[in-house]
Amino acid sequence: MPHGRGCAIEVDPTLAENPLDKDYESSGYATSTKSLAAAAAEYIYENGRRYHAYYGVEKNLMPTDEMEQERLDINHEIFMRLLEGGLHKAPLRNPKQILDVGTGTGIWAIDMADQHPNAKVTGIDLSPIQPKWVPANCKFLVDDAELEWTINSDTLDFVHFRNLALGISNWSHVLSETYRCLQPGGYVELADTGLAVYCDDGSMWPDNPVNLFCELLLEAMARSGRESVSxxxxxxxxxxxxxxxxxxxxxxxxxxxxxxxxxLKEVGMLTLLQSEAAFLSYGMAALTRVLGMDHEVARKICHDGYQATMNKNTHMYGLHYIVYGRKPVRSNLEVRKI
Ligand SMILES: C[S@@+](CC[C@H](N)C(=O)[O-])C[C@H]1O[C@@H](n2cnc3c(N)ncnc32)[C@H](O)[C@@H]1O
Structure with missing residues (x-):
């Protein structure tokens, strides 16, 4: 298995297993934030989420409303912990021009601008949901990465993409523009979360509702021309x-x-905090708009997936992938070496 799951994660023995006591709250962990819960309630009772409307709802299957923005910021904390405090894996040396594609709330771009005061960081997104007060070396633009890029060739040092699996469908166009705009020697990094769950100790049953959720989401992605993640x-x-x-x-x-x-305990705690919002964000439009499922059925599938993640006796995990590559310095020579 070339990019496999490696060693098993050791389970915290203080979370004593007890089939009658399954939830994390009974072990002293809060599993929701008030604002997430309020936003979830609003979604349920107001019968809808806010998706951006720039190019029609089909362009992005995920909402960009306040509930989603809060989830994205929690996710950023998760990825920082997975990266042990870092913001990327690519071995950057004094980058000057950085582009964050599909920047969301812009939290990665802002942190990157703070860490690299000599660099200019630009975040682009279909939705203008980024804050106005940002570091002087950071700016945000509304743009669609699937159109022609208005950036000069050979000018960028680093292009970053995180969690765009449900956003971008034409990756060959987007990456060919990335290649054109990067300087020779510049880096591109793709970070995305796989759409499958795993368990190393047999504590997850095959009929775990998260599996059904992932299967349906993958089907919706395939039908709408989007690629899976591994x-x-x-x-x-x-x-x-x-x-x-x-x-x-x-x-x-x-x-x-x-x-x-x-x-990893903190990663798990934060993952749980955004879990309900994540199932709804990833699932609702994909299952209803693309697969044509009834709204209530789709909501139940999302809810069952979320509930399954709340069971402390199931040691479930997903895989977040970070993959980077470099634009060759002298294309012909380096390509011939492969
Ligand atoms: C799941 S969010 C991830 C946000 C951010 N990268 C992060 O990790 O916090 C996906 C974002 O990509 C944006 N997006 C989707 N398709 C896009 C496109 N074609 N061009 C620019 N942004 C896009 C969406 O509007 C949304 O804000």
């Missing part, structure tokens, strides 16, 4: 676009604070 797929995407020195990092993301190691 280390090998992301790596192949970069190879096809001409990048070299590709590295793949699969990272285990526990669902719930069941891991013994403190960093």
């Amino acid at each position: 280390g090998d797929l992301l790596s192949a995407r970069l190879t096809k676009a001409g990048f070299v020195d590709i590295k793949v990092y699969p990272m285990k993301q526990p669902f719930g604070p069941w891991a013994k190691e403190r960093r």
Whole structure:
């Protein structure tokens, strides 16, 4: 298995297993924030979420409303912990021009601008949901990455994409523009969360509702021309676009604070905090608009998936992949070496 799951995560023994006591709250963990719960309630009772309307709802299957923005910011905390405090894996040296594609709330771009005061960081998104007060070296633009890029060739040092699996369908166009705009030697990084769950100790039953959720989501993605996510797929995407020195990092993301190691326990806790919002954000439009499912049926599938992540006796995790590659310095020479 080239980009596999590696060693099992050690389970925290203080979370004593008890089939009658399954939820994390009974073990002293709060599993929702008030604002997330309020937003979820609003969604349920107001019968809808806010999706951006720039190019019609089909362009992005995920909402960009306040509930989603809060989820994205929690996700950023998760990825920082998975990266042990870092913002990327690519071995950057004094980058000057950085582009964050599909920047969302812009939280990654803002942190990157703070960490690299000599760089200019630009975040682009279909939705203008970024804050107005940002570091002087950071700016945001409304733009569609699937159109022609208005950036000069050979000018960028780093292009970053995170969690765009449900956004972008034409990756060959987007990565060919990335390749054109990067300087020779510049890096591209794709970070995305796989749409499958795993377990190393047999504590997850095959009929776990998260499996059904993932199957349906993958079907909706395939039907709407979107690709699945795995280390090998992301790596192949970069190879096809001409990048070299590709590295793949699969990272285990526990669902719930069941891991013994403190960093992974925090990842699990934060994952649980955004879990309900995540199932609804990823699932609702995909299942109703693309697969044509009834709204209530789709909501139940999302809810069952969320509930399954709340079971502390199931040591479930997903894989978050970070894959980077470099634009060759002298294309012909380096490509011939492969
Ligand atoms: C799941 S969010 C991820 C946000 C951010 N990258 C992060 O990790 O916090 C996906 C974002 O990509 C944006 N998006 C989707 N398709 C896009 C496109 N073609 N061009 C620009 N942005 C896009 C969406 O509007 C949304 O804000």
